[in-house]
Amino acid sequence: MPSTDHETSLSDADFAKLRDIVHQTTGITIAENRKSMLFSRLQRRLRETGETTFSAYIDRVTSDPVEMQELTNRVTTNETYFYRTPRIWSHLREVVIPRFLETPGTRQMKVWSAAASTGEEAHTVGVILEDVRKSNAGFDYAILGTDISSRVIEIATKGHYVGRPVARFQKEDPDLFARQMVGDDAGGYQVRPEVKRRITFRLHNLLDRLKTGGPFDVVFLRNVLIYFTHEDQEKILAHVHAQMKPDATLIIGESETLGSLNCSFEAVAPLIYRPVFGARKAGH
Numbered sequence: 001m002p003s004t005d006h007e008t009s010l011s012d013a014d015f016a017k018l019r020d021i022v023h024q025t026t027g028i029t030i031a032e033n034r035k036s037m038l039f040s041r042l043q044r045r046l047r048e049t050g051e052t053t054f055s056a057y058i059d060r061v062t063s064d065p066v067e068m069q070e071l072t073n074r075v076t077t078n079e080t081y082f083y084r085t086p087r088i089w090s091h092l093r094e095v096v097i098p099r100f101l102e103t104p105g106t107r108q109m110k111v112w113s114a115a116a117s118t119g120e121e122a123h124t125v126g127v128i129l130e131d132v133r134k135s136n137a138g139f140d141y142a143i144l145g146t147d148i149s150s151r152v153i154e155i156a157t158k159g160h161y162v163g164r165p166v167a168r169f170q171k172e173d174p175d176l177f178a179r180q181m182v183g184d185d186a187g188g189y190q191v192r193p194e195v196k197r198r199i200t201f202r203l204h205n206l207l208d209r210l211k212t213g214g215p216f217d218v219v220f221l222r223n224v225l226i227y228f229t230h231e232d233q234e235k236i237l238a239h240v241h242a243q244m245k246p247d248a249t250l251i252i253g254e255s256e257t258l259g260s261l262n263c264s265f266e267a268v269a270p271l272i273y274r275p276v277f278g279a280r281k282a283g284h
């Protein structure tokens, strides 16, 4: 029989096991003082599965990949919104795109939103690049959004946005919003179909190498490195590096830095890096 809340408790030993499982499968480190957070995120799942104890739930998770995905969906933090960190979008418009347009050769810009969450980042790139495509004959783009959570990938693929995620975009750039977003039947917004068809989303764990889709001209790796140990950050950055073109751009999150990491990236501007090939960056 399903348990009631007061019957289920999370022992320190089970908390340690769950932290371990989450760390091994996702790389995410759950801090020791986050037991009540984990408890409240999983308590409902126990009720849904009918497990009466966390020990039973742990047995289930370790033997059932579908439940492991459910656990992953519940422990990830997916906060995101259109136009997050305005200055990186200015850099994209004023530096990265003009340089791409001036460079002879390929006319298709490939972009990877490498911890895409519900897709607002990939869609922000899409509406900016669609504007460029309209005014530059021959220019095109393809955007890949990936995430470890199947729940957010499903939402991103639908691409229906309402409320806070879009409000900021509407406020920051009302003209672009009017040009590229269309209202839908459910009272929300979607990007125009020509943008939508150039964006794809799929499940991917950053601890693994991305096997198809690259190499990319621009990679967004924002607000995700913070969840990992230094060792895993370096591993992820090596994977990302392997997917970048020589003159590509890496963009990280506001509270992140690559400064103390052993990786082949060089700072270009705050939050903006470029890959270094051949030798490691100075100091490493």
Ligand SMILES: C[S@@+](CC[C@H](N)C(=O)[O-])C[C@H]1O[C@@H](n2cnc3c(N)ncnc32)[C@H](O)[C@@H]1O
Residues within 6 Å of the ligand: 026, 027, 028, 076, 077, 078, 079, 080, 081, 084, 114, 115, 116, 117, 118, 121, 146, 147, 148, 149, 152, 204, 205, 206, 207, 221, 222, 223, 224, 227, 253
């Ligand atoms: C806070 S959101 C960042 C969204 C977006 N990049 C932004 O800055 O607005 C972090 C995302 O990283 C994803 N994530 C966490 N660990 C991951 C991993 N090992 N591989 C891929 N994605 C992961 C989470 O599921 C979550 O959606």
